[in-house]
Amino acid sequence: MTASVLTACIAVAHLLGLLAAMHAVMHARTPQGAIGWTLGLLLLPYVTLLPYLYLGSSRFLGYRAGHHAPAASTQAGAAGAAPPLDPGCERYAAISALQRRPFRGGHRLRLLIDGEAAFDAMLGAMAAAKHCLLVQFFIIHDDTLGRRLQRVLLERAAAGVRVYVLFDGIGSHALPQRYVDELRAGGVAIHRFATHRWRNRFQLNFRNHRKILVVDGARGFVGGLNVGDEYLGLKPPLAPWRDTQLELAGPAVADLQQLFAADWQWITGAPPPLLASPPTDGEASALVVASGPADPQETGSLFFAAAINAARQRVWLSTPYFVPDHAVRAALQLAVLRGVDVRVLIPARPDHRTVFLASTLHAYAAVRAGIRVFRYQPGFLHQKALLIDRDTAAIGSLNLDSRSFRLNFEVAALAVDHAFAAEVAAMLNADFARARAIDEREYREAPYLHRVAMHVARLFDPLL
Known part of the structure; x- marks a missing residue:
């Protein structure tokens, strides 16, 4: 390849990098993501252009988010008075408004x-x-x-x-x-x-x-x-x-x-x-909670933040990937300050090494904020469960990470029912009994290079 051709290729790469950087500034969901992509695309476009093509977009285009209004045909035959709602549903009015559909009563769970x-x-x-x-x-x-x-x-x-x-x-x-x-x-x-x-x-x-x-x-x-x-x-x-x-x-x-x-x-x-x-x-009263990258708002993150902010007695969370964003992290910290019993159950074994490293650093920060974090010991924990107070529980596909908050299509059922919440509490109590509490020593006593790896992994939070 002649020098002139090489120069032309470098110039084209930087031009494409500039155009992609402009796109990142306009469309990245977080300032951190915008800064990271922009610097990479401007300084090293030969390295970052291809990853940006595959990973840079955070909005699913062309898809109509159809989870807000049930089709009329699905309601056929549902004539008569609607089953009564549990009064506790009122605390989750923001989640219902986010989904643009009401809680419904009369469920067997x-x-x-x-x-x-x-x-x-x-x-x-x-x-x-x-x-x-x-x-x-x-x-x-x-x-x-x-x-x-x-x-x-x-x-x-x-x-x-x-x-x-x-x-x-x-x-x-x-x-x-x-x-x-x-x-x-x-x-x-x-x-x-x-x-x-x-x-x-x-x-x-x-x-x-x-x-x-x-x-x-x-x-x-x-x-x-x-x-x-x-x-x-x-x-x-x-x-x-x-x-x-x-x-x-x-x-x-x-x-x-x-x-x-x-x-x-x-x-x-x-x-x-x-x-x-x-x-x-x-x-039981229930609300199907759906989220996805076609939503106009970051539905997954808002769902967790709203549910946690409604808690007055306890917030118990089980998640395989603990990479909370600022909104969820702040909601958990505020719950602790309100005197809420906040516990998070995460795996002791990794299935994705980078996510596990980032989760370990987030767990350290959570413990320092007064959140009790536990590692499940018998095997890999893949459970996605949320328990709020003594009447509310959610089971679904949502993890506590950026992918579930804003990049993946997810679904969960939020149920308000004392009997069901008691079942979930018994299940989680059994899980916590098989778990080891994390303290600050897990991070502080880790080898220095391992701690560096945790901080490097955390840089990729928006993609995890």
Whole structure:
């Protein structure tokens, strides 16, 4: 390559870096992100241009956030007086306004602890489907559990049930095309969630991290479990795998259907069938909380901040990735200052080394602020659970990190019900009994280079 060609290539790279830096200044969600990308793109465009192409965008373009208004057809048959709401729902009016839909009363809730109980319930519910199955997971593996799911889906499709399946194209990157083709040949409508439009085409950020199952419009499941043998605790070194799923029946199942329908329509251009969600004899009040990078606000972060700010007695959190942003960190610190019992449960074993290093540094800062942080000892903790006071709990797919706050599509169910909150409290008490409390020595006594690595990892908070 001649000197003139090399000079021209360098000039083009810097010009593209300047244009990308202007885009970063205009569109980055945080000042820190804008500064980091801008400096890199201006000073080292040959290094940062390609990562910015794949990771720089923080807004999912072209997607209509369809989780705010349930379709009218899902409410058919729900005539009559609405079931009463728990008075405690009033404390979460900001979350309801953020979602632009109300809490609904009259739900039956079932807590499903760990993979065996959760998949027995979910596969059993699917096997009993008569009309329609909506199935969505971030990860589906072609292993023993994945093939169990495949058999149930094929059996239901052969029985005349309409079966719709979504999986994330990056999360399920190892899923062989053979698995998908076998389902399609058996009458299952199955698609991978992908950016698929030119404005998002190169982005790795925007993942559909939701786990949703709806059976005949009547029973819904949300939580942290994907489809793979590791979620049954069958793959060391992370085994046993600690996770939680929630089954709900009642009017909020219609909102889960609508969420699935929005994602399905984005990929296929046509909605799946939406069935009426029949009433139940349950008493719990519930709100489906959905978030994603197409939202005009940072819904995930605002959800956690609002829930924590509503607490007066306790805030117990279980999360595999503890990388809170400023708003959530401030809400936790303010809760401590109000005299609230604030506890955070995180893993003792890493599945992603960089996130684990950043989480360790955040845990140190949290302990110094008076937040009690615990490391779960028996295996890997993947559970996403939130307990507020003695009446409120949330189970879903949201982690305490930037990806769940602003980059991934997520879902959770927020339930206000004393009996259900007591179940979640008992579950978390058992988890804390198997955990070790963190003190400041974990950080201070770590080797110097290990502490440096923690601080370096924290620089990547906006991408973790």
